[in-house]
Amino acid sequence: MKMNHVTSAAEYVNAERLQELFLELAKINAPSTKEQLVAEYLKEALPKLGFTMEFDKAHENFEGEVGNLIAWREGTDPSIPPLFFSTHMDTVLPTEGLKPVIKDGVIYSDGTTILGADDRAALAAYLEAIQAIIDSGVPHGPIEFILTVNEQPGLVGATYMDYSKAKSKTGYIFDSSGDVGQIILKGPYSSRIWMEVQGKAAHIALNAEEGKSAILIAAEGLAKMRLGEIDDETLANIGIIRGGELTSIIPGSVTIAGEVRSFSKDKLYAQLKQMEEVMQQAAEKNGGKVQVRIEKKYLGFDIPKDDILVKTVEEAAKNIKVNSYLTETLGGADTNVLNENGLTCLTLGLGFQNIHSFRECISIENLVNTGRLTAALIEQWYANHKNSY
Template sequence: MDNLINRFIKYVKVKTTSDPESMSIPSTKDQLDLAKILKDELIELGLTNVVLDDKGYVYGLLKSNSDKKNKIGFISHMDTAPDFSGENVKPEIIKNYNGLDIVLNEKENIILSTTDYPELLDFKGHDIIVTDGTTLLGADDKAGIAEIMTALEIIIRENIPHPDIYVGFTPDEEIGRGADHFDLDIFKADFAYTIDGGYEGEFEFENFNAASADICISGNNIHPGSAKGKMLNSILIAMELQSMLPTFDRPEFTENYEGFYLLSDIYGSVEKTKMNYIIRDHDREKFEAKKILLEEVVDFLNKKYGKIIELSIKDSYYNMREKIEDRKDIIDLALSAMEEAGIEPKVQAIRGGTDGARLSFMGLPTPNIFTGGMNYHGKYEYVSINSMKKAVETIVNIAKLSK
């Protein structure tokens, strides 16, 4: 699997950071640089119906060489998160990791510590890839892309019996737009898997229900020397609003299936303050209740101060479990493929979202399979080469075991 690592290193050196402030499609032109590379590689591998569309999506089809009927798909995203720099990535391979702290950047004293990240010890003896501490790595999700490409190469080279296999690489997943323009008229799979996860063996077919809430509070500014009975400080009202939401329904206090409100942004003055929240819960009823509570808080404050607060809530995506839990065949196929590769499956819920959630509600059931990457979106990101190879085996086994 030498090409697996060569591909991954090649991909992470291409800057593909997405931009939530951009209205273009894709949000950054840099993503097209990788899209063009992937298009050429799919053609070189011998896939047909290879398309790079005007929105930056890449598709390809490996036609069936058997009587298998299921049309399956594999999907990964090309962009990296805007949370941290993805430019001039300098990956370093650490052979046979010894279980000690890893100095990523001696000059800047940036250390990947087993105290801060104890799960690093699980990878003792693995070959791992780390950053130089100045950028993220990009395993999210270029590890997934490299794994899909390498699995295709193996399936073709070894002439493994397989059904029609569709592949898709999307832009802008990290800013929530990855499925916006995904073309199911091109990608004609019956079901698919996103290869976009973390720890070896992770398999997810449920995720958060998600919404965003934008709040605008209008105050009344006046010279503080004559403000008595007249000033209305929108900043203080914003603080009051936040204090009325449940204290322990915040990300820093929640885990597993617990949902939350996250005040992700706030800026303003006495005259006007804007707040942005994200609302998350796996349970649909609790999710709806969280939105209702926020509306009730705003209604209360509007009655208290006059109609000074505007609230807009927009649903982002829903829990794909609604669309997948009855498709035991899709779940069992992935779990059997992992077990065939000697992996103990770890079925869990995503505390986040995925292209697969949106695609599942578009009619393409799409659970998620691990890549081997860890500590995404920051300088301490790393990936296990051993786990990447297991992800490749899992993809190959899905093709082998499909009916």
């Protein structure tokens, strides 16, 4: 007969097994839209951990190999609200031929590929944490994995996800560079702005007097545009200029595109408006025209400090002797898209560094702590709901 638990599930996280699992997953070559191989791996691994699983058809919207994976595992106590853990299955670049190098407790690639710690480290930690939950025999609620495809180019898989397949409403996404213990409460609103500036095309030697340079109109507008750090919660950037045909032609049109991010929806709109207005004024003054299109990238999220999701991380971190700390980010993540679709969640740090580069790395300490914190979260989530009865 099992007596009261003297140990926690986190103590069952096996550091060596987790490290091996991470390297195995990182070596699976599955960059954005080509996630088939990692999906195949999970089709084998998840049922062994007690999960049933489904794929949606998100990939049909962008010619990907496979859809988002939603996997479900019953808990020992079905009265506990299910908790989800999410990450993306894709890596930003291929990891084919990955040769891991371990130096002073830190895992790197050999410098010829990325490491893929973003975010195979989270995936490995989730799998190891479930094994630890099973081995420890601790009581727990249902657990769901929401594993997206095509995240790196702009949260595409999450945008096209079939949210009717997800049964849980609350969860966590380990996908940030802060050491384990980092809690990101707040993410930005973000929109793109496209401005088609019209002048009038003409040849400099034949009919220059009829020409109105769209490039010069755009330049005048851009010179008056507020860009960069607008205030401490708003950023604006112009990232694309496309136009012109020949050096002898006064250009009749040019496309200017950029994006704005802000924690405040009002500030986002005010900034987009300023960008549009200065371009309209420049066009009007010079006899041109502008067509503006604003495209939502994602909505912001703002989880209160006293939310049970936050409290649970703080307590779980304390249980495994990790310091937790609250932060916010102007970076976008699946967290934005999931929150927008009714899945309340936070981003957590797992300590990967130099991601999207060949210098990418993660310390073994952070990798193992990600596994330990995941297990501790499942255990603490159960405790917090059990106590509330």
